[in-house]
């Protein structure tokens with residue numbers, strides 16, 4: 001096994017879905033894991049799974065939309081786990097927003113969580129990496145919808161395009177500190193988020209849940225939906241030494257939906 005011993009990874013939105021899969025995969029890779037989420041009950045069950053498998057984990061409560069909360073969570077994780085090497089800004093929300101229905105509240109919440117959460121996560125990571133006297137890796141969630149605008153997802157697509165812009169700028173700003181900054185862009189992953197997106201799109205069209213899923217899944221070249229573990233494998237690569245010469249990139253892991 002490719003063990004990276006004594007390294008620490010902080011992962012937001014790690015209580016379920018893609019974040020959970022990333023936490024389990026990086027624990028398997030040898031990282032001690034800060035399972036950061038606003039839902040501490042689900043986060044605790046992920047931490048319990050890691051510990052039961054022989055790994056090391058701690059639960060950290062965080063609201064990624066709140067800058068102070070993110071800084072406090074990263075500090076706590078580094079204190080409890082004795083360091084910090086990788087920060088994964090994974091938490092996000094995906095409201096369905098046909099153009100004419102977009103409200104100020106929906107717009108603000110999505111940008112506060114999906115974009116603010118990435119900015120504050122990057123800032124908090126830099127502060128702690130500097131305090132520890134070394135560089136590190138910052139990895140954030142964008143989406144295939146951050147590479148091509150998706151129907152009924154204008155606000156969400158906007159946030160995920162923003163994550164790519166921030167990733168590119170931060171990569172340039174932070175290279176001198178020995179920090180790489182990258183993103184992963186999943187496709188259609190079978191998680192609670194995607195199930196709700198499909199249900200909402202189906203409800204708007206007066207169709208079934210399966211029809212809603214099909215609207216997203218029909219253009220996947222590999223003809224299967226993604227498992228969260230497909231995404232976690234790419235994050236494992238971005239968190240490990242084999243990606244040391246990569247920065248400022250968004251790695252698409254979507255079974256062939258968008259081609260760059």
Ligand SMILES: NC(=O)C1=CN([C@@H]2O[C@H](COP(=O)(O)OP(=O)(O)OC[C@H]3O[C@@H](n4cnc5c(N)ncnc54)[C@H](O)[C@@H]3O)[C@@H](O)[C@H]2O)C=CC1
Pocket residue numbers: 012013014015016017018019036037038039042062063064065090091092093094113141142143144145185186187188189190191192193194
């Ligand atoms: N599921 C999919 O098909 C895709 C997901 N993504 C992105 O991957 C990331 C993870 O998505 P999923 O696992 O599907 O989502 P999910 O909704 O299943 O899980 C999200 C997790 O984030 C946590 N969270 C939400 N808001 C938070 C906040 N303000 N502070 C702290 N934690 C918060 C939730 O409690 C939950 O545990 C998101 O950024 C999403 O946009 C990107 C492309 C496709």
Ligand SMILES: CC(=O)C(C)=O
Pocket residue numbers: 094143144145150186187188193194197216
């Ligand atoms: C939710 C999401 O990121 C999609 C549909 O790509």
